[in-house]
Amino acid sequence: xxxxxxxxxxxxxxxxxxxxxxxxxxxxxxxxxxxxxxxxxxxxxxxxxxxxxxxxxxxxxxxxxxxxxxxxxxxxxxxxxxxxxxxxxxxxxxxxxxxxxxxxxxxxxxxxxxxxxxxxxxxxxxxxxxxxxxxxxxxxxxxxxxxxxxxxxxxxxxxxxxxxxxxxxxxxxxxxxxxxxxxxxxxxxxxxxxxxxxxxxxxxxxxxxxxxxxxxxxxxxxxxxxxxxxxxxxxxxxxxxxxxxxxxxxxxxxxxxxxxxxxxxxxxxxxxxxxxxxxxxxxxxxxxxxxxxxxxxxxxxxxxxxxxxxxxxxxxxxxxxxxxxxxxxxxxxxxxxxxxxxxxxxxxxxxxxxxxxxxxxxxxxxxxxxx
Amino acid sequence: xxxxxxxxxxxxxxxxxxxxxxxxxxxxxxxxxxxxxxxxxxxxxxxxxxxxxxxxxxxxxxxxxxxxxxxxxxxxxxxxxxxxxxxxxxxxxxxxxxxxxxxxxxxxxxxxxxxxxxxxxxxxxxxxxxxxxxxxxxxxxxxxxxxxxxxxxxxxxxxxxxxxxxxxxxxxxxxxxxxxxxxxxxxxxxxxxxxxxxxxxxxxxxxxxxxxxxxxxxxxxxxxxxxxxxxxxxxxxxxxxxxxxxxxxxxxxxxxxxxxxxxxxxxxxxxxxxxxxxxxxxxxxxxxxxxxxxxxxxxxxxxxxxxxxxxxxxxxxxxxxxxxxxxxxxxxxxxxxxxxxxxxxxxxxxxxxxxxxxxxxxxxxxxxxxxxxxxxxxxxxxxxxxxxxxxxxxxxxxxxxxxxxxxxxxxxxxxxxxxxxxxxxxxxxxxxxxxxxxxxxxxxxxxxxxxxxxxxxxxxxxxxxxxxxxxxxxxxxxxxxxxxxxxxxxxxxxxxxxxxxxxxxxx
Numbered sequence: 029x030x031x032x033x034x035x036x037x038x039x040x041x042x043x044x045x046x047x048x049x050x051x052x053x054x055x056x057x058x059x060x061x062x063x064x065x066x067x068x069x070x071x072x073x074x075x076x077x078x079x080x081x082x083x084x085x086x087x088x089x090x091x092x093x094x095x096x097x098x099x100x101x102x103x104x105x106x107x108x109x110x111x112x113x114x115x116x117x118x119x120x121x122x123x124x125x126x127x128x129x130x131x132x133x134x135x136x137x138x139x140x141x142x143x144x145x146x147x148x149x150x151x152x153x154x155x156x157x158x159x160x161x162x163x164x165x166x167x168x169x170x171x172x173x174x175x176x177x178x179x180x181x182x183x184x185x186x187x188x189x190x191x192x193x194x195x196x197x198x199x200x201x202x203x204x205x206x207x208x209x210x211x212x213x214x215x216x217x218x219x220x221x222x223x224x225x226x227x228x229x230x231x232x233x234x235x236x237x238x239x240x241x242x243x244x245x246x247x248x249x250x251x252x253x254x255x256x257x258x259x260x261x262x263x264x265x266x267x268x269x270x271x272x273x274x275x276x277x278x279x280x281x282x283x284x285x286x287x288x289x290x291x292x293x294x295x296x297x298x299x300x301x302x303x304x305x306x307x308x309x310x311x312x313x314x315x316x317x318x319x320x321x322x323x324x325x326x327x328x329x330x331x332x333x334x335x336x337x338x339x340x341x342x343x344x345x346x347x348x349x350x351x352x353x354x355x356x357x358x359x360x361x362x363x364x365x366x367x368x369x370x371x372x373x374x375x376x377x378x379x380x381x382x383x384x385x386x387x388x389x390x391x392x393x394x395x396x397x398x399x
Numbered sequence: 400x401x402x403x404x405x406x407x408x409x410x411x412x413x414x415x416x417x418x419x420x421x422x423x424x425x426x427x428x429x430x431x432x433x434x435x436x437x438x439x440x441x442x443x444x445x446x447x448x449x450x451x452x453x454x455x456x457x458x459x460x461x462x463x464x465x466x467x468x469x470x471x472x473x474x475x476x477x478x479x480x481x482x483x484x485x486x487x488x489x490x491x492x493x494x495x496x497x498x499x500x501x502x503x504x505x506x507x508x509x510x511x512x513x514x515x516x517x518x519x520x521x522x523x524x525x526x527x528x529x530x531x532x533x534x535x536x537x538x539x540x541x542x543x544x545x546x547x548x549x550x551x552x553x554x555x556x557x558x559x560x561x562x563x564x565x566x567x568x569x570x571x572x573x574x575x576x577x578x579x580x581x582x583x584x585x586x587x588x589x590x591x592x593x594x595x596x597x598x599x600x601x602x603x604x605x606x607x608x609x610x611x612x613x614x615x616x617x618x619x620x621x622x623x624x625x626x627x628x629x630x631x632x633x634x635x636x637x638x639x640x641x642x643x644x645x646x647x648x649x650x651x652x653x654x655x656x657x658x659x660x661x662x663x664x665x666x667x668x669x670x671x672x673x674x675x676x677x678x679x680x681x682x683x684x685x686x687x688x689x690x691x692x693x694x695x696x697x698x699x700x701x702x703x704x705x706x707x708x709x710x711x712x713x714x715x716x717x718x719x720x721x722x723x724x725x726x727x728x729x730x731x732x733x734x735x736x737x738x739x740x741x742x743x744x745x746x747x748x749x750x751x752x753x754x755x756x757x758x759x760x761x762x763x764x765x766x767x768x769x770x771x772x773x774x775x776x777x778x779x780x781x782x783x784x785x786x787x788x789x790x791x792x793x794x795x796x797x798x799x800x801x802x803x804x805x806x807x808x809x810x811x812x813x814x815x816x817x818x819x820x821x822x823x824x825x826x827x828x829x830x831x832x833x834x835x836x837x838x839x840x841x842x843x844x845x846x847x848x849x850x851x852x853x854x855x856x857x858x859x860x861x862x863x864x865x866x867x868x869x870x871x872x873x874x875x876x877x878x879x880x881x882x883x884x885x886x887x888x889x890x891x892x893x894x895x896x897x898x899x900x901x902x903x904x905x906x
Binding site for chain 1: 724
């Protein structure tokens with residue numbers, strides 16, 4: 029019962045942050061001399077106006093879901109995974125390498141690609157976990173370093189082994205058999221980028237929620253996250269759980285990399301850290317670190333990202349306004365403690381009012397009785 | 400009648416609990432007024448309201464007859480209210496002076512004028528007989544001294560009404576006597592003291608009047624001179640309290656725990672453990688007496704597996720467990736009631752039911768093939784809650800954080816006893832608890848002993864050791880000073896051994 033209450037409160041908090049972010053965006057549009065209603069109309073229309081655009085919004089959201097899950101999962105164990113970008117890169121690299129190397133039927137190839145991406149990401153996440161467990165190196169530092177190691181690894185390996193026919197700076201296009209795009213889905217959404225990744229994402233959101241709520245593994249991970257000392261005193265292997273949590277977080281981000289590089293895109297460019305890796309932090313924040321919250325937050329961000337180009341095309345509002353809205357939402361989500369406090373105050377105020385009212389009524393009743 | 404503090408109809412509720420239910424509370428000028436109640440009765444909440452840390456839902460506060468609105472502790476300070484919290488709020492690498500002036504530093508030419516402040520503090524310290532060195536670093540002074548620094552902090556801010564929250568919880572018997580002397584000095588200088596406590600003996604010794612609170616309501620206010628410990632206890636708990644423990648004769652059997660020449664490195668300035676040997680038999684309680692920081696933490700940490708040992712053996716059930724993991728030791732039949740229940744005992748953000756399976760969630764039937772069996776965990780929690788009288792607002796699903804200290808401790812005791820351990824290591828099991836909870840936990844410990852379990856009781860409270868133990872081991876400077884039968888010793892002898900004197904040297 030209490031759990032439900034918290035979920036409801038978290039949902040309201042996040043909704044509140046979104047609304048405040050939108051209001052801030054409206055003010056910005058107004059100040060820059062545009063009509064906010066028109067702006068929002070085209071922003072949301074751009075993400076939702078037809079089946080193709082809806083598909084694109086979902087496709088944009090897919091890597092964000094994974095990146096957000098990754099951050100949220102590590103956070104449950106009290107770890108801050110800033111390494112989503114690097115884990116995505118390595119996951120994507122593994123996926124691309126498998127896709128370009130083997131010539132197998134699609135179902136088998138995709139299965140191997142997914143597994144390879146997960147293993148790559150898991151290793152990339154587990155290493156900072158190991159450093160934390162063994163040498164108490166802070167995971168924020170280690171994961172940021174791993175981002176750059178991943179960046180340069182891709183920079184080196186792609187031109188050397190996976191080079192495309194024309195450009196040094198990108199890999200070959202992956203064959204159709206290795207892509208998460210499938211023709212029936214593409215045509216269902218009339219030619220959008222949407223791919224199987226979104227189904228994978230839904231499956232993994234459900235799996236993550238299940239692990240955290242129903243399994244002994246989730247119980248241990250959260251116990252370590254909430255109180256490391258008590259978990260240790262109770263015989264829970266703290267170090268093992270730190271490594272495990274980072275490995276799972278890495279695997280999730282790695283999968284996100286696969287959905288990005290062999291789903292949303294069809295080749296890998298060098299010299300780019302995928303911004304989704306960092307956006308995952310915002311997604312996890314807005315989603316209050318709950319798997320389904322992450323899912324909803326990522327869909328919303330995907331919608332904004334897809335709609336901003338259309339808004340720019342139809343109005344004079346620069347697309348950066350959409351980014352500003354996202355940034356403001358993140359800001360409000362991060363300061364939700366403040367909102368929560370005021371929320372409690374508001375509730376108390378209402379309670380006091382009600383109490384006073386009922387007291388007055390009872391007083392009136394009493395005096396009525398005397399008369 | 401003029402009251403210096405008058406709180407009228409104070410009401411404060413937290414989710415699931417009404418901490419203060421229309422409380423009226425009056426304090427006369429120049430008295431020591433004890434606020435007595437069990438843990439969770441609402442006495443700390445009431446004082447936190449007076450100090451401005453909480454806002455009441457309803458009710459009003461009058462100081463010297465004038466209505467005041469204390470919105471935060473700064474306002475309380477300005478109104479002359481000071482508080483010494485149970486957990487001191489000091490910066491450890493600052494000196495005494497720096498700590499005291501923190502927040503209202505006197506300046507001269509943009510520099511902090513520590514010299515004049517230091518002189519002023521010295522003067523205050525002498526006036527009230529506090530004997531504090533203003534230039535000592537907090538990390539170098541004893542806990543008793545730190546408390547005096549907190550007192551000085553209030554005096555430096557010209558506080559007239561001094562609130563002490565469980566001030567003796569952290570003190571040795573000698574320090575308690577010192578503190579009482581200081582309190583009398585304060586009263587002689589015209590201050591008023593509100594003493595939050597659950598220790599009846601202290602109230603009888605020092606307080607003028609006492610207000611008793613139970614379940615958020617005032618039971619009554621009495622003149623201490625007109626009452627007895629028994630009457631106060633009855634008011635506080637709501638029933639007659641047995642001061643005598645029903646302690647039967649022990650029937651110790653085979654030795655289950657054998658510590659052989661154990662050495663453990665000390666940490667954070669503590670002395671560690673040197674060549675320590677001790678045995679605990681089934682069916683007896685061995686009490687470990689000693690002043691805090693003489694190796695108790697190292698010994699307990701080594702036995703349960705949280706600390707690495709340098710040398711020696713820990714033999715449980717004829718098997719050296721010193722290389723086993725914590726979980727393996729637990730499954731060998733070792734249970735542990737930790738000293739710090741928030742740090743080592745509970746996961747406060749977990750619910751009660753989750754905390755009650757913290758050591759066995761991975762076993763059948765709590766889980767099956769890695770999947771938690773929530774139905775069973777819930778039923779298990781309901782049973783333990785009932786068996787161990789854990790009072791939680793929302794039962795098994797209440798968060799551990801929302802429980803009062805006594806109920807948190809009962810939950811831990813419930814969890815540890817429920818595993819049916821052969822050896823129980825209880826460290827300060829009644830620390831910060833009220834009469835009712837202490838009585839309960841003592842009864843349960845004796846019950847375990849009578850059922851043939853071995854109990855190692857580590858406590859800083861000598862009374863507790865003397866009341867419960869069958870044998871008493873005394874630790875000083877990381878070494879075993881002596882091992883005596885409880886029936887053949889007394890407070891004095893143990894006290895001297897705690898200061899390092901060997902047995903026999905006392906006569």
